[in-house]
Amino acid sequence: MKVGTLGHAVLGLLTAGSLTGYDLTTTFDRSLGNVWSASHSQIYPELAKLQSAGLIEQTGTGPRGSKLYTTTEAGKSELHRWLGGAVPHETLRSEHMLRVFFLWMVEPADAVAYLRREADRHRDALTRYERAIPYVPLDGHPSERWARIVLEAGLRFDRSMAEWADWAAAEIERDES
Amino acid sequence: MKVGTLGHAVLGLLTAGSLTGYDLTTTFDRSLGNVWSASHSQIYPELAKLQSAGLIEQTGTGPRGSKLYTTTEAGKSELHRWLGGAVPHETLRSEHMLRVFFLWMVEPADAVAYLRREADRHRDALTRYERAIPYVPLDGHPSERWARIVLEAGLRFDRSMAEWADWAAAEIERDES
DNA sequence: TGACTCATGTAAGAAGTTACATGATTCT
């Protein structure tokens, strides 16, 4: 059976502790959503698939008939195989950048306005990350430390993109004046 | 008819000049591939779809029966509608970051090795971008200037991710010693 | 009691990847 990225994400989360499909959904919406997301309509079928492949098992029942799942030994071994495997090169895929590529077709003033909005958006994200930092200390549990390292990547990403958008807007404005 | 991101990418490229499906494929493989890519098996059906919707038209024939397409007025108007429209928030989606999120499960030495490889990979990408810069001057044609602005985003992205990976590796190593 | 959150599913369709398939031209 072939396990995809979503499958590995689920295996990883269920290895740290038993969770329901609903718990997974909210995790993908919040913290983990910054790097990988999935909706409940993807998660429930994935849980069924992983269970029938013997990589996870139902280990209990929660509040209102909710089902708690945990990674099996086979699941952990699959997870570690993935964690140790080769990383295919990841190509950035951004609709925003695609639009920027075509911005020479619009009025320079509109292009600049677009870039300024982009900068603002990245600064907003930056603020959210900064507010989250106190809750994810670098010197806490290993899982927390790594969550913080991922958060730091998001933070640096948004900071550098905000700077880029400001630089680009200034570059276009300089040229128009 | 609903036009997706691929459709807008095609409309944009065909607005700058007539191209064949093959030309589009190579463009998505090279320059534009840094922000948006598509394989020929996606492109040919998309061309058929855009043509039957009247957004592009075949305006000539190339070397060996290849077909040259150009954006129609309706296509240009759809393109401009997209360029001026609202930008839905873009959530970063990275299998690498997902793996980092779970790196507390592997030996610290392996985790550090992973991060160092990541840093190298980003530095390689950085070198490629830097080599491309002379061919895309900031003071050239508008379309070139914007291509350079997009290139600059890629460059800053890879630079900041290389720095991040080095920082994270050092952070883990510091803690282990 | 009515709204909201918790909780789990299915269905239809769009988007993307990989593999299959074919033929013309150019270069060595």
Add this chain to the structure above:
DNA sequence: AGAATCATGTAACTTCTTACATGAGTCA
């Protein structure tokens, strides 16, 4: 002549999004 590149398509499958559908528990 054979290999590489140019050139265009189709088929099968996986992944992801949006919408449909339902029911239990909680709180004002």
